[in-house]
Amino acid sequence: MDNRSEVREFLMTRRARVTPEAVGLVAGGNRRVQGLRRSEVASLAGVSVEYYAKLERGAIAGASAAVLDSLAGALLLDEAERAHLLDLARAADGIPSSGRPRRRASKPTASRPSLQWALASVTDAVAFVRDPRQNLLAVNDLGRAFYSPLIGDGGRTPNLARFQFLDPASRDFYPDWDVFAAMCVAIMRAEAGRDPHDKGLQDLVGELSTRSETFRALWAAHDVRTHGAGTKRFRHPLVGEIVLAYEELAITAEPGNVLMIYTAEPGSPSAERLALLASWSLEHVGAGAGAGAGAEPSDEGTAG
Numbered sequence: 673m674d675n676r677s678e679v680r681e682f683l684m685t686r687r688a689r690v691t692p693e694a695v696g697l698v699a700g701g702n703r704r705v706q707g708l709r710r711s712e713v714a715s716l717a718g719v720s721v722e723y724y725a726k727l728e729r730g731a732i733a734g735a736s737a738a739v740l741d742s743l744a745g746a747l748l749l750d751e752a753e754r755a756h757l758l759d760l761a762r763a764a765d766g767i768p769s770s771g772r773p774r775r776r777a778s779k780p781t782a783s784r785p786s787l788q789w790a791l792a793s794v795t796d797a798v799a800f801v802r803d804p805r806q807n808l809l810a811v812n813d814l815g816r817a818f819y820s821p822l823i824g825d826g827g828r829t830p831n832l833a834r835f836q837f838l839d840p841a842s843r844d845f846y847p848d849w850d851v852f853a854a855m856c857v858a859i860m861r862a863e864a865g866r867d868p869h870d871k872g873l874q875d876l877v878g879e880l881s882t883r884s885e886t887f888r889a890l891w892a893a894h895d896v897r898t899h900g901a902g903t904k905r906f907r908h909p910l911v912g913e914i915v916l917a918y919e920e921l922a923i924t925a926e927p928g929n930v931l932m933i934y935t936a937e938p939g940s941p942s943a944e945r946l947a948l949l950a951s952w953s954l955e956h957v958g959a960g961a962g963a964g965a966g967a968e969p970s971d972e973g974t975a976g
C-alpha cells in the first residue's frame with residue numbers, strides 16, 4: 673500500500689468529517705469544502721498552512737510527535753484514529769510499529785499445542801484465535817459449533833472478512849450486517865496502517881475490493897477502530913438470536929494474533945441458548961477436532 677496515498681486520503685476524509693461548529697469556529701457562508709478548510713486545520717494544530725498542506729499531500733515523514741498530537745486534536749481523532757496516524761507516520765519513517773518486524777506474506781499457522789489446550793479448556797464460552805488477516809486459526813469446541821456457518825465442512829482456514837462480504841449466509845448470521853461490515857473493514861484498515869508491508873493483508877484487500885462493492889466503499893472511507901470489548905448480536909441457525917459480550921486479548925507469543933472470547937450474560941436468554949449450543953457441540957464435535965479451524969487458506973470466496 674502506498675503510504676503517501678494512505679496519509680493523504682486519511683487526513684482528507686478526517687478533515688471533511690469535522691464541522692466548523694464542532695471545533696468552535698463560525699462556519700459563515702460560501703464554503704466550498706465539506707468540513708474544515710486546510711487553513712482552519714493548520715490554525716487549530718498550530719502549524720503553517722503550507723506545512724499542513726504538505727502533510728495532507730502525504731509527506732508525513734519526519735513529523736514530530738507534538739505535531740501529530742496537535743493534528744489529531746484539531747481533527748478530533750479518537751484513540752484508534754490517533755494510533756493509526758502514528759502508525760502511518762512510523763511507516764513513512766521506515767520504523768515498524770511497536771518495534772515488531774514487518775510481516776511478509778505467509779500461510780496461517782496452526783497454534784501451539786499449549787494454546788490449543790488452553791482453548792479446549794474453555795467450555796462455557798466461544799473462544800478462538802484470529803490473525804491480522806482475519807483468518808480464524810483455531811477454535812474451541814463451542815466456537816466450532818457457534819461458527820459452523822463460517823467454518824463449514826471443507827477443512828479450509830476460515831476467513832472472517834471473506835465470510836462477511838462474499839458469503840450470503842453472513843447476512844443471516846449477522847442481523848446487524850451493516851454494523852459488522854463497517855467494523856470488519858475498520859479493523860483491517862487499522863491493521864494495514866500498523867503493517868503496510870503485510871502482503872497477505874494486501875492481497876485480501878485487493879480480492880475483496882474486486883469482488884465486493886460494499887467492501888470497496890467502506891475501505892475508501894478510511895475509518896479505523898480497535899476491537900477491544902463490546903457486545904454483538906448473532907442469529908445462529910440452531911439456537912436463534914443470541915447476544916454475546918466479547919473481549920480481545922493479545923497473544924504475546926504470537927505478535928499480531930489475538931484471542932477472542934465471547935460470553936453471555938449469566939441468567940440471560942442468550943446464556944441459555946449458548947448452553948444449549950454447548951450441549952449440542954459435546955454430542956457432535958469431536959474433542960480432537962475442536963482445537964484447529966483448518967489447515968490451509970482457501971482461494972475461494974466463501975469459507976463455508
